[in-house]
Amino acid sequence: xxxxxxxxxxxxxxxxxxPDEVLQAMHRPAIDIYSKEMHELTDTLLADISKLxxxxxxxxxxxxxxxxxxxxxxxxxxxxxxxxxxxxxxRFAIGWGNAAALMGAEVEVLKGDWRRAVRPxxxxxxxxxxxxxxxKAVVVVQVDTASGVxxxxxxxxxxxxxxGHPALYMVDTVASLGCMPFEMxxxxxxxxxxxxxxxLMTPPGLGFVAxxxxxxxxxxxxxxxxxxxxxxxxxxxxxxxxxxxxxxxHLLFALRQAIDLxxxxxxxxxxxxxxxxxxxxxRAVAAWSEGQVLGFxxxxxxxxxxxxxxxxxxxxxxxxxxxxxxxxxxxVVLGTGIGDLSGQAFRIAHMGHVNAPMLLGTLGVVxxxxxxxxxxxxxxxxxxxxxxxxxxxAV
Ligand SMILES: *Cc1c(COP(=O)(O)O)cnc(C)c1O
Numbered sequence: 001x002x003x004x005x006x007x008x009x010x011x012x013x014x015x016x017x018x019p020d021e022v023l024q025a026m027h028r029p030a031i032d033i034y035s036k037e038m039h040e041l042t043d044t045l046l047a048d049i050s051k052l053x054x055x056x057x058x059x060x061x062x063x064x065x066x067x068x069x070x071x072x073x074x075x076x077x078x079x080x081x082x083x084x085x086x087x088x089x090x091r092f093a094i095g096w097g098n099a100a101a102l103m104g105a106e107v108e109v110l111k112g113d114w115r116r117a118v119r120p121x122x123x124x125x126x127x128x129x130x131x132x133x134x135x136k137a138v139v140v141v142q143v144d145t146a147s148g149v150x151x152x153x154x155x156x157x158x159x160x161x162x163x164g165h166p167a168l169y170m171v172d173t174v175a176s177l178g179c180m181p182f183e184m185x186x187x188x189x190x191x192x193x194x195x196x197x198x199x200l201m202t203p204p205g206l207g208f209v210a211x212x213x214x215x216x217x218x219x220x221x222x223x224x225x226x227x228x229x230x231x232x233x234x235x236x237x238x239x240x241x242x243x244x245x246x247x248x249x250h251l252l253f254a255l256r257q258a259i260d261l262x263x264x265x266x267x268x269x270x271x272x273x274x275x276x277x278x279x280x281x282x283r284a285v286a287a288w289s290e291g292q293v294l295g296f297x298x299x300x301x302x303x304x305x306x307x308x309x310x311x312x313x314x315x316x317x318x319x320x321x322x323x324x325x326x327x328x329x330x331x332v333v334l335g336t337g338i339g340d341l342s343g344q345a346f347r348i349a350h351m352g353h354v355n356a357p358m359l360l361g362t363l364g365v366v367x368x369x370x371x372x373x374x375x376x377x378x379x380x381x382x383x384x385x386x387x388x389x390x391x392x393x394a395v
Contacts, residue, residue: 326368
């Protein structure tokens with residue numbers, strides 16, 4: 001017997017649930033890529049992406065996933081042999097650093113760990129020791145989707161500034177843009193990147209990079225650039241060149257609709273929604289963890305992200321069994337523990353097109369699974385989430 005008929009719900013951290021409006025926006029013929037309509041679509045999207053990053057700098061759209069946008073960001077500002085300082089807080093900054101190494105950069109990892117955020121004072125100390133300024137770029141993620149860590153990007157920016165070091169500050173916002181505050185210019189970020197398929201509720205396949213004046217200046221002398229990623233190849237008024245070829249028309253229709261939905265809701269409201277749903281998820285996990293099997297991966301409460309919660313399982317309990325039950329019996333797909341947490345955790349995504357019933361449904365299903373599989377857990381997780389939202393969401 002199952003109770004899974006109905007719409008399967010994706011509670012994985014990307015691709016996320018797409019709004020019906022976004023799906024429908026793609027259900028139309030392509031348009032002439034040389035038309036005025038196409039030009040306007042490009043211009044409004046580039047302007048809106050810069051606004052999402054909160055920068056007066058330039059934005060670029062690539063037909064690529066997040067890995068592509070990583071490469072775009074690196075290739076424009078680095079030269080072979082340049083040193084990149086990677087700030088570890090899970091898997092994704094390390095992945096970005098691996099890309100840099102394969103592209104010919106020298107990579108140093110500022111050791112962190114999977115259970116905590118980057119410590120800004122450690123960044124400052126490391127940069128102060130680099131008296132020769134051999135480090136050319138510092139890379140970090142706002143949210144690490146594997147560990148569930150949320151880094152304080154503003155504080156790291158201040159630490160870099162305090163060190164007096166000229167390295168470019170580069171930030172990955174794939175799992176956070178549109179879900180929580182991000183202030184590229186105010187926080188002193190030179191290059192930011194993101195992708196379409198997480199908080200931005202659009203199909204996978206678009207990568208975004210924004211660059212400030214300093215980054216654009218560095219680009220002039222950098223030698224890793226290749227034609228597809230190059231910012232300078234995308235200059236000028238010709239729309240065709242802005243995509244280095246044919247525009248991904250349907251993905252752009254989808255993105256336009258998704259950003260319109262975000263604007264309708266109001267960005268601040270979207271941030272607040274993520275914060276409420278993130279905390280509701282944490283209330284449930286906190287209750288469950290009293291059974292001594294489940295727990296938060298991120299030790300410090302203030303470092304847990306509002307877009308994904310990574311839940312560890314110990315004492316020989318296999319998260320794969322729980323995930324399988326949720327999917328096969330109840331139609332909810334949870335995220336798998338990845339990297340260092342492979343086989344030891346599952347993840348609940350709460351990013352993008354998510355509301356109270358989606359989150360509470362997911363938490364309810366996890367609770368059903370915990371009961372059915374007789375996994376020890378504290379009672380009242382779902383109730384705690386419901387109570388929290390009842391207190392916080394005003395009449
Ligand atoms: C998903 C993700 C990526 C990689 O994006 P892909 O589209 O899968 O290439 C990079 N960084 C973060 C923080 C992510 O969550």
